[in-house]
Each structure stands twice: as structure tokens, then as C-alpha cells.
Amino acid sequence: MRYIFKVSGVPPVSLNKIYAGIHWSDRKKYKDDWREAMCGWHFHKDQKGNLDATNPVRFTEPVHIAYLFRQKKPMDSSNLAFMVKLIEDSLSIDQVILDDTPKYVLSTWMVPIFAHDNSVTVVISTQGETPLTYAELLATEPDE
Secondary structure, three states: OEEEEEEEOOOOOOHHHHHOOOOHHHHHHHHHHHHHHHOOOOEEEOOOOOEEEEEEOOEOOOEEEEEEEEEOOOOOHHHHHHHHHHHHHHHHHOOOEOOOOOOOEEEEEEEEEEOOOOEEEEEEEEOOOOOOOHHHHHHOOOOO
16 A cells, blocks of 8 residues: 655754754644644545545555655755654554554655755555655655
8 A cells, every 4th residue: 555645834844953952842833833734634535536534544564654855945864854753753643654663664765855845745655565766756746
């Protein structure tokens, strides 16, 4: 199974900010902003293309997660880690994945590219899926 979604409307935040020791209330605000931006996306769509709140996306086996960060000012890939953490925490809290530990998230792939807006496309694939190539990830667009 493969599931693709897009998160937008939140400003990018670099791991450098956390490393620099920002106040805990600032970290909480980042977490709350990302949780709000992801609210409601984790449902399958009905036949009309609308999100179906009675049919949530659930992965019950280990997954690989790829992130394509489209940014006006692309960060180096390691600085994307804080945003990845916020997304994976939300996936776990919303029970899209069983847990965000290495037992259930086998790999994480972060790719930054230049774009005219700030967004991230997330591709969750089960262990049995053929991994995406770099070119496939760049061409990935979620259903909107």
C-alpha cells in the first residue's frame, strides 16, 4: 500500500533553531502549527473525491516514508529533520502508523528542492512496496 499527501500553509523550520536552544513554548507552537496543518488529511477519499471521515488511513505493518520538501529557500537535508519529526509524531498520534519507532518506520528519506511555495509531499509505503526512485519522488503529486 502507498499513501501520498501534501502539507502546506506552515512555515519551514530548521533543525538549527532547535539546536540553538529555542524556548520550549516556541517548540510547542511549531508542533501545534504542524498538527493543525495536517488535521484531516489522513482519510481515504470517497467516490466523489471528498475526504471520508469514516475511512481513516491505517498502516499496520512497517513503513518507509519519503518527504519531498518544496521550498523557496531549500535547506540542507539534515536541517529538515525537525519538520520530519513533527510529521511522524502526528502520524503516530493520529494512528496512521502504529508507532514512530524504528520497528515501524524502517527508513526516512528527505529531499529538498527549490519551489515557488513551501510545502512537503509525504509518501508512505509499506515494506513490500518497491521503493520510489529519486525521479519518481520528484514527479509525485498527491491528489488534492
